[in-house]
Each structure stands twice: as structure tokens, then as C-alpha cells.
Amino acid sequence: MSKTIVLASNNAGKIKEFNALLGDMGIDVKPQSEFNVEEAEETGLSFIENAILKARNACAHTGLPALADDSGIEVDYLDGAPGIYSARFAGDHGNNEANNTLLLDKLDGVPELKRSARFHCVLAYMRHKEDPTPQVFHGVWEGRILTSTEGQEGFGYDPVFYVPECACSAASLPKEVKNQISHRAKALKQLLASFQQTQQDRPF
Ligand SMILES: O=c1nc[nH]c2c1ncn2[C@H]1C[C@H](O)[C@@H](COP(=O)(O)OP(=O)(O)OP(=O)(O)O)O1
Numbered sequence: 089m090s091k092t093i094v095l096a097s098n099n100a101g102k103i104k105e106f107n108a109l110l111g112d113m114g115i116d117v118k119p120q121s122e123f124n125v126e127e128a129e130e131t132g133l134s135f136i137e138n139a140i141l142k143a144r145n146a147c148a149h150t151g152l153p154a155l156a157d158d159s160g161i162e163v164d165y166l167d168g169a170p171g172i173y174s175a176r177f178a179g180d181h182g183n184n185e186a187n188n189t190l191l192l193d194k195l196d197g198v199p200e201l202k203r204s205a206r207f208h209c210v211l212a213y214m215r216h217k218e219d220p221t222p223q224v225f226h227g228v229w230e231g232r233i234l235t236s237t238e239g240q241e242g243f244g245y246d247p248v249f250y251v252p253e254c255a256c257s258a259a260s261l262p263k264e265v266k267n268q269i270s271h272r273a274k275a276l277k278q279l280l281a282s283f284q285q286t287q288q289d290r291p292f
């Protein structure tokens with residue numbers, strides 16, 4: 089029997105991807121906006137801490153199990169920036185266009201070999217707000233930063249992220265393809281595999 093799980097995110101791009109990834113599994117995953125959950129402060133110093141903060145906040149407000157995603161892009165030339173601060177790179181939270189412009193500016197003139205980067209996605213699943221064993225999964229997607237934006241699909245840094253295995257930007261990929269190979273897809277596959285092994289108290 090499937091239980092309702094709260095998706096502890098306000099990011100429309102992520103929510104769409106989770107719906108596509110989980111949609112045909114008969115899992116009832118509802119975004120936290122449906123429960124008027126207030127956004128958690130992301131005060132952690134790692135994706136893992138922030139994912140747990142977001143999941144715990146959603147559990148606390150709803151009394152339901154919650155799944156949170158903390159993600160971002162790590163650029164080697166920038167010593168790992170923007171990293172956990174990806175959403176706030178250019179100041180305003182979630183201003184994708186400004187973030188991409190700033191990233192391209194910071195890498196202006198940097199040769200291709202030094203433009204390596206990767207997306208990280210950390211998922212945290214908590215059964216309740218005091219869950220002492222949040223389950224944490226981590227997916228990574230390797231690529232590099234382009235010199236200009238490319239493509240119309242996806243969200244966030246997708247237009248500036250070159251995917252070597254597809255020879256195009258992440259924003260040029262049909263969503264079905266991104267959802268097979270992305271950091272988020274990889275983390276979610278781990279979560280699903282793990283849940284198949286530990287049925288007790290797990291919703292799916
Ligand atoms: O597949 C992706 N394709 C492109 N960009 C991406 C992706 N995955 C994460 N990102 C970027 C968007 C945002 O700049 C940051 C996530 O920040 P992060 O705090 O986890 O999410 P958020 O604040 O947008 O929504 P919320 O915290 O409500 O889930 O990384």
C-alpha cells in the first residue's frame with residue numbers, strides 16, 4: 089500500500105523531474121507547497137546537512153515522511169564553487185539566468201581542459217521528524233562548463249553544463265534522457281534499490 093510522501097522542495101524544475109521519475113511507480117509524492125510548509129533555512133555546510141534540514145522541516149510541518157533534495161554544481165576552476173551555494177551564487181535565490189551569467193563570466197577565457205565540473209544530488213529520506221537514521225543517497229554527473237548557454241530544456245545550470253556522454257548541453261537533452269543519466273536520476277535509483285531491501289517502515 090502506498091503512503092503519501094512529502095517532497096521537501098519548492099523548486100519547480102526538481103518537482104517536475106521527481107514526478108517523471110516516480111510517476112509510473114504508483115507512489116504518492118506531494119510537493120510541500122500543498123501543505124503550506126515554510127521553506128527551511130539551508131544553514132548546513134554540506135549537501136547532506138541541508139538535505140536533512142529540509143526533510144526534517146517537512147516532516148515536522150506535515151507529520152508525514154519526507155524526501156528532500158539538496159543539489160548543486162561544483163566547478164574545479166573555482167575550487168568547488170558554487171557548490172552548496174549554487175542557488176544563491178549571484179545573490180538572489182534561484183535566479184538561474186543571473187547564476188549562469190556569473191558562472192560564464194568567472195570562467196571567461198579559461199580553456200576547455202580546465203572547465204571540468206559536476207552536478208551533485210543528495211537525497212535525504214526521513215520517516216518522521218525525529219528519525220534517527222535519515223537515509224541519504226548521492227548521485228554525481230560529470231561534465232564541463234560551456235562558454236555560452238545552449239538549449240531550452242531542464243532548469244538551473246543545465247544550459248551551461250556540457251554532457252560529454254551525449255555531446256551536448258544538459259538543456260539540449262530531452263527530459264527522458266536527462267532523467268536516465270543525471271545526478272538526480274542516479275541518487276533516486278540508489279534510493280529505490282535500497283528501499284526494495286528494507287521494506288519495514290518504508291513507503292515503497
Ligand atoms: O539538474 C539540475 N540542473 C540544473 N541545475 C541544477 C540541477 N540540480 C540542481 N541544480 C542547481 C539549481 C540550484 O541553483 C541549485 C540547487 O539548490 P537547492 O537549494 O538544492 O534547491 P532550490 O533552493 O532551488 O530548491 P529547494 O531547496 O526548495 O529544493 O543547483
Ligand SMILES: [Mg+2]
Pocket residue numbers: 130175
Ligand atoms: Mg534550496
